[in-house]
Amino acid sequence: MLARTRAIAKKEFKQLWRDKRMLFVLIFFPTFLLAMFGYAVNFDVRNIQLAIYDSDKSDVSRDFISNLSNSTYFEFVEYLNNDDDVRRALNDKDAQVVMVIPEDFSEKLFRGEETAKIQFLVDGVDGNTANIISNYVNAATLAYNSKLQKDFFAQMGITREPPVLLEPLFWFNPNLETTKFLIPGLIVMILIVTAVVAVSISLVREKERGTIEQINVSSLSTAELLIGKSLPYILLALVDALFILVLGYILFDVTIEGSILLFFAATLVFILAATSQGIFLSVVADSQQVAFTVAILTTLLPSLMLSGFIFPIESMPGIIQVVTNITPAKFFVNILRAIMLRGVGIEAIWTQLVYMSIFILLFLGFASVIHKKKLSAA
Secondary structure, three states, X not given: OHHHHHHHHHHHHHHHHHOHHHHHHHHHHHHHHHHHHHHHOOOOOOOEEEEEEEOOOOHHHHHHHHHHHOOOOEEEEEEOOOHHHHHHHHHOOOOOEEEEEOOOHHHHHHHOOOOOOOEEEEOOOOHHHHHHHHHHHHHHHHHHHHHHHHHHHHHOOOOOOOOOOOOXXXXXXXXXXXXXXXXXXXXXXXXXXXXXXXXXXXXXXXXXXXXXXXXXXXXXXXXXXXXXXHHHHHHHHHHHHHHHHHHHHHHHOOOOOOOHHHHHHHHHHHHHHHHHHHHHHHHHOOOHHHHHHHHHHHHHHHHHHOOOOOOOHHHOOHHHHHHHHHOHXXXXXXXXXXXXXXXXXXXXXXXXXXXXXXXXXXHHHXXXXXXXXXXXXX
């Protein structure tokens, strides 16, 4: 059995080596995707375009504006003169947020009879960005309130610390960089797409060329054929994982906090799950075009939408959370984030490995049954 499996794998290696375009795509295209998506997909909101309508024009309002515009999150774009300018700035997207300071702002502040109010008009077309901007301006306002209170007590000769001092400490991702959160998901998406597409096309190619008939009449078993055809792509996928890891470290400073051996062991299990899905598609499909289309639809969309790569699964409706279990990408995303960001051991991820192993058994089992039925029908 080993000799026949090795012969099939050797034949596939030679065929892949002769197909320079496919070899280039399998080795270098994943790293290109990582670099492109790593820079393009980023939820950090920076350089928020800020316009200001200051009707008060006092030293206090200018001090507040200075505190806000000096923040690294905001980029001042223009001063506005009236309500029409405010509407124009938001309608034309010249500004993402407009700060409106009323003419009695400093007067109310010094009298202390009532709260001095400032209005922020935020472009709410992108709800996620609008929510982040709202949090930023709230934090800036709270910081300015603390500064005013401290200055007030200092003028009275009172040194007073806040009764409650908040000191947030972020574990695993201290700088809250979304790139480090997204890179594990990118690795998953790239590996599953390349592995499934490559394996499915490889087997269907034999059908289109007519060589599958020679294989069927040989002494090869179904298991020997499937393992031999998949082995080269499994090894290439592991090489891709290594390239992606190195590139992630060079470009985005993403490191593995946990065990590297555990990382590659879990990656191997995931690649086996992906190639088993590719094997199943190759048995079902009768042309490379169909195999490629179905492979993309069944890997790219689920790994993007249902794996937790971008959208938190916990925020989805209950029925959708159940549907997310149709893709092994969901479990591998959890594994990679656990190993790469939290540095956990196998005790925290073994259930995810079991789920991916179930995928392997199911896809290979279905593929074997369908392949044998097609052979008997022929």
